Amino acid sequence: MSQVSPEKIRANVEVLVKFNNRSTISSADANLPPGTGILAASDWIKKQLETYSEACGGCLEVKVDEFSQSPEAAFNGSNPRIVRPTLIRNIYAILRGTDSKASKRIYLVTGHYDTRETDVMNTHDPAPGANDDSSGTAVSLESARVLSQLKFPATIVFAAVAGEEQGLNGSRHLAQLAKDEGWQVEGILNNDIVGGDTTPGDTLQNKSLIRVFSQGILPSAPVETIRQMLSLGIENDTPSRELARAILDVSRSYFATPKSFRPVMELRLDRYLRGGDHKSFSDLGFASVRFTEWRENYNHQHQHIRVENGVEYGDLLKFDDWQYIAQVARLNIATLGTLASSPGVPEKVRVVTTNLDNNTTLRWDAPTAASEAVKYEIVWRETAVSDWQFSADASKFGDSSESHSATLPISKDNVIFGVRACDDRGHCGPAVTPFPERRP
CATH class of the missing domain: 2.60.40.10 (Immunoglobulins)
Structure with missing residues (x-):
């Protein structure tokens, strides 16, 4: 955990922001300025993971989950967000476990590297996404850099997915890939909006807290299972909720002063009117959670960059807190290391x-x-x-x-x-x- 570097996290976020607009549907645009857009960003993320692998003697298997997303119907009651065949790339790196049996068990950390402007179909105006979700992508990258220097019995996967803002397309594809290939995934840590928004004058933000959201009973579970869990009072004891409790337990071991930083278990899948990539995995029965900062500032998410009536809008670098993101990375790293060293679940x-x-x-x-x-x-x-x-x-x-x-x-x-x-x-x-x- 001491190897986590706020400076390296900042450097990675600064590079991601320079791709201007990382809209997923920009992959179908032929008129983007050179070095901008989602595909240029995916190439850079892949190169970063390959650099980390070189530093550990090739310990990481860097892979690209690339697919063409077909046009979709309306998303959450709004207009369609994929209107023509769209290339989507998930980039991930595998740190294989050292034990022949335990290596079958997989823990995954992810963030989404696509961004959006106020108009979700806008692919050219700046959409830096410094917090949403360069911060989460930076946590995945920093986790890969640090943990690739160590060895664990079980396998850890470090991922950056696209398509989140268009409808969780990338994570849904990666989750289905894991299901189809029989990955024994025992936990997914999704980091989305973990930048610790720092807005001048905001006295309600709390930099000592990080929210952990998780799914209760799956609506798709058999009716008899749902009835039994409700009758027993264990509707809050799903695999995702147990993963959240494991995170709380890890934090008590590795963060000696709870006032400095601690996770807060939120007994709901996600925030109101919002969604995240952990849902894609949860829907298929994988234990998954979402990390999100304590108090979001919606002026700094999904916004056209501007100043209106003295209020600054835009997901800009200056609102990220690098020390806070580093704390989130440390919690992810401690959790991944603990779970990948454990025997798994009975x-x-x-x-x-x-x-x-x-x-x-x-x-x-x-x-x-x-x-x-x-x-x-x-x-x-x-x-x-x-x-x-x-x-x-x-x-x-x-x-x-x-x-x-x-x-x-x-x-x-x-x-x-x-x-x-x-x-x-x-x-x-x-x-x-x-x-x-x-x-x-």
Whole structure:
């Protein structure tokens, strides 16, 4: 984390801004000035990742997910944002895990590098996107630069996607690619608008906080599953919500002073009237979250650059806070490193509900891609609390290498339980909340 450089983050954002307008649909324009537009930006991002790979002896596999997006119908009730076949490129780099089994597990960090003007179809007027989302792209790049110098059992992917402003096109394609190719993705960290907007006179911005949004129950889940989760009160214990809790746990380990910087878990998919790339992954069942600064300034997003009645509009460099973006990068790096070092998540976690009693017996199977010894922790919280409050070593309550189970003198009716897998050094994966099991 100490290797994260606010100066390098700033340098990357400054280069991205120089591409003038990174509208996704500019890829179909033939009259752009040389060195501007989305395709020029994608070439530069690819080159940056290749430079990081050279520095680590070729440890990164740099790839381009390129496709032609067909014209689409109206987006969110507005006019279509893709009106002719449009080339879209997602750029990503793979840091393969060192363990033959654990390397199948994948954690992904992403930001979108396309931008927009007030008119989402405008491809020529300046749309610097210094915050939305050069800041998130810079987090992906800085994470790649720093973590490529280390080795982890599991695999980490560093991505920059396009098409977000036109309808999440790039992330949707990358998510479907991951699904079709059978990627065992256990967590996606999406960074979108993490620049820590610094507007003169704004006293309500809080540079010590970063919001973490995550999906609750998927609307596409089977009706019976939805009914069961609601009846059990575990609608806030989806994989995406557990990933958010894991981020909060990481922050307590790596940010010793919570007042300096901490994530805040938001129990909703996203903000009102807005959306982000984490939804593309969440829709396909992948655990995913979105990082966003505490207080957005909408005068500095999706705006034609101008001054009106003394108010400055535009997503400009001068409103980014490089120290804040560096803190966001450190949190991403700490989370990715922790999860990629962990054994993953336990399988088939269940709570025994055969008899009426005030004890709780939990059972689970080992993570499918763990090759080293695994320690298990039981975590729990009161039903009205959003984050884990207590934890205990499962071995003290009956867990053994032969049979993974634990019985605690705590009523399952009063709390929500979870089981998480950890390595010997304390790197834990996200917890998994049990479903009921009746045993003969």
